[in-house]
Amino acid sequence: MNTKLPDHISTELLIRHFSGLASKEEELVLMHWTNTSVENKELLRELHTLWADTGAISTPNTDYKKRDIDAAWQKVLAQKPVSPTNRTYTLLKIAAIILVMVGVGYLVRFLQDPQKTYTTHSTVGNIQLEDGSVVALNEASQLTYPGSFSTEERRVALSGEAFFEITPNPNQPFIIEAGPTQIRVLGTSFNVKVDDKSVTVIVETGTVQFTRGNESVLIVQGEKATFSNTTETLSPAQKTSSVGLEQFWRTKSLRFSGEKLPEVIRTIEEAYATQIKLGSEKLSDCSLSVTFNNDTLENILDVIALTLNLEISQTDQQYILTGKGCTDY
Template identity: 40%
Template structure:
C-alpha cells in the first residue's frame, strides 16, 4: 500500500545525519529532501559547511566510531552561527559597504571551494552493457547483474554513511547488508532505498516507467512524495504519464520479472490469460485467444531455457489447442475449457 511521505527535515535531523547517527530511514529522508528543490540543496550544503567547520563530522578514513551528543553539538552550531552573525554586524557598523562586499565575496568563494573540492573527490565509475548480460562486483560486497543495453554508475569509494549508485536500464541487485550505510539507487525520477536485500529494478525511458520487484528483504521505492514499501514477491511501478506510483502484483509468481536473468517461467494452476501475459513479456510477442471460453483453461508447467516454439507446442498439446500465425500475431485456437 502506498503512503504519503513529506520528507520533513529539521535541523536536528541534519545534525544526526552529519554526525553519522541517523538511521537508514532518516538518511534516505534527508537525501530525498535534498533532491526535492534547489533551495533544499543549498540549505544542505550550507549546514554541512558549517558542521564541518566545527569539526563535528567523522572523516572517511576514521577507524573508530565516535558517539556524538547530537543535541549538544547542534547547540554549539547555533551558538557559533549567532556569534559569527554578531561579529559581522559589528564590523558592518564600522564600514558597512566594504564589509558587505567582502562578506559576499568570502561566502561565494567558500561555497565555490566547497562544491569543487567536495564533489571533485567523488570519482564515478560507469559500466555499460551492450548486447550481453554482465556482472558487476562492488567494493562493499554487493553484486549487480546488469541486463542488456543498461548502464550503472557508482563511486570508486562509497561515502561514510551512504552507498549511492545510478541506473539506466535494468539490473538485479544483491546488496550486502550494512545497517549504518543504506544502499540508494537513483533510477530516473525514482529513489530505491535498502539495507541489504535482493531485488530487480527496471527503468524504461521508452515506456517512461520504473518498476521494482523484490526477491528478498524490504525495499523503499519512492518518487517525490510518493512512497511504497515492498516485501518479498511484491512489485511496484511508477508511470511518468500518470505520475502515479502503485503496487501492481499479478504475474510476479510466474518468474517473468526475472526471466531475462534466469530464463525460467513457472506456472502453477495459472489461467491461460496469465500464462499468455507472461510469455508476451518474456519473448516480446503478441498472442491472442480465439474465444473467451479459452480463458477458463489453466496450466501447471515449468519452462527453463526453452524456445518460444517449444513453449507454444507444450501448451497446445496440454490444452488441446492449435497454434497459428497471422502476421506478427500468434493465435491460439480451441474449444476452451468449462468454468470451474
C-alpha cells in the same frame, strides 16, 4: 521566478560539470535544461561563478562536516562587491549551501575516486562492486558507481533495469538514484526498472525504502511499487505475480499454476516479444500448470498445444492456437 533546481539537475551533476568530469550524457541533460530559458542560462552562469569563488574557501585538510555555512557564505559575498538582488541572493545562497556544505567535500572525494560507468547494449551484464554487492544489468542499461564507497553510504545511479544483491551493512546504507526517485536499502535483493514512463521496484528478499520527494513507501519480500512520471505519484506496495514475468529477463523462467490460457498467452507475449492469438473464445476456459526454464518460444507453444490438444499455425505477424476448448477437461 522559481529558484528551485529541477530534480534531474542534481548536486552531483553540477559538481561533475564544473569540475570537467561529467559524461557526454550528463552534459547533454544539463545543456538541454540550460537552453530551455534565459533564466536557466543565467542561473548556471551564476552557479559557475560561485563555484570558482568557493575554490578560495576549500582546503585539503578542511573538516567539511564542521564547516560554518554562514561564515563561508559571508566569505563568498565578500569576494563579490556587488549588492545582490533578492533573486540573485536567493539563487546564490542555494548554490552556496550546495557547493560549500556538500559540494566541496564531495568534490575532494570525487576527484580522488572518479565515478565509473558500466553500460550494456544487446546483452545482460554483471558487476561486482567493491563492497561485494552484485548487480545484474539488463540490456540497454547503465550503472554509475564509485570505485570505492564513502564510509557513510554506498551510492550508485541507474538508468534502465537491474537486479541488485546487496551485501548487508547497517552502518553504510546502499542508495540508488533511479530517475526522479531514490531507493534505500541495508542488505537485500531486488529489481529496479527505470524508463521514460515510470520507476518500478520489486523486492525478492528483505525490505526496501522507495522515495520520491516527500513521498515514501516500504516494500517487503514479494511486493512491488511504482512511481509514475506522468502522474508524479508513488503507488502503495502490492503483491507481485507468482508467474515470474518481472524477472524473466534474468531468470528465463515462467511458472504457471492453474492460470487461464488468455493470461498465459499474455505473459508469453510479453516475455518473448511476440504475438499469439487464440482462435476461439472456447479456449479461454483452458488453464495450465507448468514451469518453463530456458525454453524457446517454439518449445513452449508445442508443450501448450500437446497439453491442451491444440493446433498451432503461424503467419508473418503472429502464432494462432486453435482447438475445441477445455469444457470437457
